[in-house]
Amino acid sequence: MLKNRPFAPEFERGQTSLRILATTDLHMWMLGYDYYRDQPDTGHSLAQLAPLIDERRNEVPNACLFDNGDLLQGTPMADILVEDWRMDETRANPVMQTLTQMGYDAATLGNHDFNFGLPYLDAAVQTAGFPYVCANALRHRAEHPDADQPYLPPYTLLTRSLRMADGSDQDIRIGVIGFVPPQITAWDRQHLSGRIQTRSIIDSARFHVPRLKNAGADIIVALCHSGLGRSLDDRGQENAGLALATVPNIDAFVLGHVHRTFPDSSYDGYPGVDPSKGTICGKPAVMPGFWGSHLGIIDLTLEHAGDRWSITQNQSRVEPVTAAGQTTPTTAQPLAARVQKSMQAAHDRTLDLIRSPVGRLSGRLHSYFGEIGPTLVECLISAAKQAKCRELITQRSIPDLPILCMTSPFKSGGLSGPTFYTDIPAGPLALHHVAEMYIYPNTLMVIRQTGAQVLDLLERSAALFTQIKAGDQDVPLVSSLRPHYEIDWMHGLSYTLNLEAQAGANRVKDVIHQSEPIDPEADYIVATNNYRVAVAQVPIAPEDILYEAPMMMRDVLCDYLKSHQDYAPIRQTSVRFQPFSEHTTCRLSIGPAARDLIDQDPAMSVIGETPSGFLDVRYNLPAVENAAANRRVGT
Incomplete structure (x- = not known):
């Protein structure tokens, strides 16, 4: 007008x-x-x-x-x-x-x-x-x-x-x-x-x-x-x-x-x-x-x-x-x-809807540090997907294959700012907490992938990380212009990320499923969402789509939390950075509300505050001389 x-x-x-x-x-x-x-x-x-x-x-x-x-x-x-x-x-x-x-x-x-x-x-x-x-x-x-x-x-x-x-x-x-x-x-x-x-x-x-x-x-x-x-x-x-x-x-x-x-x-x-x-x-x-x-x-x-x-x-x-x-x-x-x-x-x-009770948390649930490993929120999402897959295997004749779950750090700062995190204290859970954990209207999709396809997914996600050489100091781990939700973590596997390798050059190492190397020829169930399937660079054959229905991921989470009324946030993944031959650090931008968590982690220290309000954090990458430093990614 x-x-x-x-x-x-x-x-x-x-x-x-x-x-x-x-x-x-x-x-x-x-x-x-x-x-x-x-x-x-x-x-x-x-x-x-x-x-x-x-x-x-x-x-x-x-x-x-x-x-x-x-x-x-x-x-x-x-x-x-x-x-x-x-x-x-x-x-x-x-x-x-x-x-x-x-x-x-x-x-x-x-x-x-x-x-x-x-x-x-x-x-x-x-x-x-x-x-x-x-x-x-x-x-x-x-x-x-x-x-x-x-x-x-x-x-x-x-x-x-x-x-x-x-x-x-x-x-x-x-x-x-x-x-x-x-x-x-x-x-x-x-x-x-x-x-x-x-x-x-x-x-x-x-x-x-x-x-x-x-x-x-x-x-x-x-x-x-x-x-x-x-x-x-x-x-x-x-x-x-x-x-x-x-x-x-x-x-x-x-x-x-x-x-x-x-x-x-x-x-x-x-x-x-x-x-x-x-x-x-x-x-x-x-x-x-x-x-x-x-x-x-x-x-x-x-x-x-x-x-x-x-x-x-x-x-x-x-x-x-x-x-x-x-x-x-x-x-x-x-x-x-x-x-x-x-x-x-x-x-x-x-307001009436979001205040509907869902369950309880027995500990703090947060999505900080999503660029260095699966967050506690992602671990919960993975557990809910895995439970739903087991249910589908029983009810819908889905093949009884090993279950892997793919997640991404949706609310993890980045371009959306220093307050864009999930941070829920222990206590009652309401529906708005579930919406905070999973902010998109994605639906559950269950697909069949070979081990080779899973390795390709991991390699493409690993390409998002900056190439870091031994001895580098305070190199940004991920470009500030890349949305964190582009990172995919695969639950149900243990694997190592080699940041010294160039993107696409076998950065993902030692991929283990249940104590054995992943079999490139074997089939696996991968629980993901409709968006991730849609943006897959490799077309998925119709017969490999095992479950596709308008079941919102928020509903999957609600069902799981209602059946786990005193949910304890727990990290269930095993992803590591490959150790460097000399002292090497990278730089992270973390929301200021995570300062207490940063202070508790000996691998992290606060450098200062960025103009956009993040904490500028130094992260000590693992070193070869300290075997214990080959720690799990995340905090």
């Missing part, structure tokens, strides 16, 4: 400005409340961002507001809204109603918006009072894009009246086109197989952008739920922002998906990228964080001559949620109050 305001005096006759405001990856952080910890959290959310949105919208004569996807999935409130809809499919989606009230002009979809299936997504989008667009998700993919049947309109054309420098109003047609990672058909196969197909982001842009331009778009804004990436080539990549910038006639970009910010100095050195000005191949772009942490702002200076508009200047930036009220006294609290009011009923039902 573009609003006209009094104009700044520095513009000349025939000129005006247009401010593009954008959110992305809100993941149902609608209100300032952390449902995982059952406590208020004012560090992010759409309600906390609302004052900043209104401030930045009110200080310019012309502004548009867009959302870039991954809106409908994330917090336990998302689960509540899905259940509400299943009980009454005529119920309007309060999230879409909220964004409509806030004056969003258009939006696109993110990959996680497909997590609950198409019927729910269809109903939610139909509730929105603004257009949803997506150019590369298709109900049917034809041989040529001309004959494709799109899932949503590929683009929309917004006609808006801009306030010019001389006080007059002039119409402009803003084309908005949307894109989603084409990998959605693999990631949500159980929902989308036979229903949705995709084209690559770049192929879709090359086809639709000229048509949007010919339809009369004066400027074109791309809402691309995709990261920046480093490649200008298009091979259907997940993060295609850089390649998209090479498509003619796109004037501005909103990116997302990877939960990072742009402009940001971390993108220095990327081809064609100017992190200070916020441009990609000379075109302005923003990537506004996640969970309502930042607002993306692109300011365009426009000139109108005859029947043509041209962009003469541009500037991009992202502002953190805490920036509201720093420049002018905020007048936007009513907007935040409207967000609170529209989501209050869902909030109250969510």
